[in-house]
Amino acid sequence: MNEKKKDLTLSIPKEEIMQPGHLACQGCGASLAMRYALKALGRNVILDIPACCWAVIDGPFPYSATGVPIYHTAFETAAAVASGISNGLRSVGKSGATIMAWAGDGGTFDIGIQALSGAAERNDDIIYTVYDNEAYMNTGIQRSSATPHGAWTTTTPVKHFKKGEKKDLDSIMVAHGIPYMATASISHPEDLIKKYQKAAKIRGTKFLHVYAPCPTGWKSDPAMTVKVAKLAVETNVFPIYEVENGNYRINIKPSKRKEVKEYLSMQGRFKHLTEEDVKYIQENIDRKWDTLLKKEQYFSSKEK
Amino acid sequence: MTDDKKVELNKVSDYPEMPVSLGSMLWNKTSSWRNFKPVIDGTKCIGCGICWKFCPEPAIFPTNPPTVDYDFCKGCGICISECPTKAISKVDETR
């Protein structure tokens, strides 16, 4: 009786801002991404969300699961609406809150890229998050330009699976000369949270690319969401790095990169791939990782 | 917005002008989504907090050992597969 147990180990902030009762599928990576982002940013934040899974996850009118203000908006307007909120509040000297656009890969890589590019060029003071589940999941798993080579979607059936590489939006954003671009994964919440905390302190456009597995669209076991995301990092499928004022830093370098086969085999969307297809994918991953290493080598600040 | 009451909108005058939220989603007990429940064995738990950390709802309270909020657990099983000591078991709830 009254045995004094020590507290649970908490490696991320304890306060929960996002509440349960939301409508995300079982094992949803996008809901984990939101949970972590809000833990990092706290409550003094205003979100805008275009058409994407999160337009549904937060709950229908007149409810909201997320304990922060949210403006749901048109598919291609996430960055523009965030710009308006940020600059509007600035016009009356109320620039305290973090303004964050929160969009899926379709709303970012495809239909929203114009507004995103505009906001980034103007360097409007916003955080733009793309939670990337690599297809239009909310509308029923159609391919986007974030869908990787080899993947099945409902518009890239197995006989004609997605051909061509995932759009390298990270480099496009870096090319805008924004002060901060970072990738993060729901499998590494400590790293993710640190990046959001850093982004909140930087003025200008911050772009965060968050890897968020979708068991429904990837045909993976909901219980394996974190494992799949972790493997994406360990195989270099989704490298974790940041670019701050043009300086590259790879935050997680797998000591021995795992075979992409291991990652692919956990997901039904890749099950049609032949040995040859897998070899091609592996080569591409290795080539891109090499490029990233070179970027880090050539473009990194000396001081740590 | 912390209670779990549903918002009553019975006639036009009850409505706000625009679709704006007037309550949380806590009324929406998502327990019916699951067909098994995770049960934490306190004797095997090492208090690492990993299950709490990776719950997408969140439906695990950060006690030691952690406790599952069975009102909201959707039964995704992430906690079970992430637990380093296999302290969480899968208890079938299907009938």
Next chain:
Amino acid sequence: MKQVMNGDFAASYGAMSALVKYVAAYPITPQTLVVEKLSELVADGEMDAVFSKVESEHSAMAACIGAEAAGIRTFTATSSQGLLLMCEVLHWAARGRLPIVLANVNRAVAPGWSIWADAQDSISQRDTGWMQVYAEDNQEVYDSIIMAYKIAESPDVLLPMMINLDAFFLSHTSEVVDLIDKKDIEKFLPPYEPKFKLNPSEPHAFNALTSPDHYFELTYKMHLAMEKAKKRITEVGVEFEKMFGRRYGLTESYRIEDADTVLVTFGTIAGTAKETVDLLRKEGKKVGNLKIRVFRPFPQEEVCEALKNAKKVIVVDRDYSYGFEGAFFTEVKSALYNKGVMKPLYGMMAGIGGRDVSTGTLKEIVAKAEGEDPKNPYFIGVKL
């Protein structure tokens, strides 16, 4: 303070006088002078506002939506293709109940490329839930923008408002505009304080998924707001007249009391029509003009009242609803029918694509109506 200025500048000064805090806009001919003037006013510190020069009209409206949702008074201006690109977000602003004010320079729609006046752009946005005003001169452009904020921001209205001005005939034509002092504006226009706004200390989610159980009620509330807006437009017009001496209502009647034939016009054609009425009166013809100033909400009672004694009604449309007739004509006909007022109605399309509508054109229109039974629609001046 009186100044000579074109219609675009009048729109810019209207936004400045209305104490707009945020502008997001994208340039398009013939609206460009609005964005240029506003850039200058903001850069010189004359106007205490932030101006985002965005990358498209779609983003201009989206950015205004974001700012307005945060409780900030916003303004944008566009024209033609730009307004069409905004279409989707115009709906978002209206159903989101954001009292944004937009100046639209009425310009024909491509193809072929046309930069000249017609109202096809705004008429095709009729059902977006925006209130629409058509100005006759630059003073009206300026005054309408100031009144627009007072009307739109009324808690029982909360609808966005579009002030339309004809390309070149107003946008690039200089007239005397009487500007209102800031201290008088502050007496006329209260600050914008919406009940719900984006505020971390009072968090709400806006515009979430709305089921068939709720969507219709919100549509009905739009209807109530439009009805209320009709009253507010009149009330605010009266108040404006008391303070500044210029009167604006839903419609404006000119020599219609004893008129046998009444022209129904909007925009700059209304000015030409009044002149035509005077000319025809000198010839002994009992002609009058009804200017429809507000197209949405449509002033059906006022239109019926104004036209009840006319023997013939001629509606002049600088727009065309393909496959039917001019949009104003349809609305006038529908309003009269609803009130059981039956009389010969002539729907005349004129001035499409910026073609000049002179007093001669309007005389020809009146003569046509006097000489024959209605065969709608008429295409006035088309080289048949």
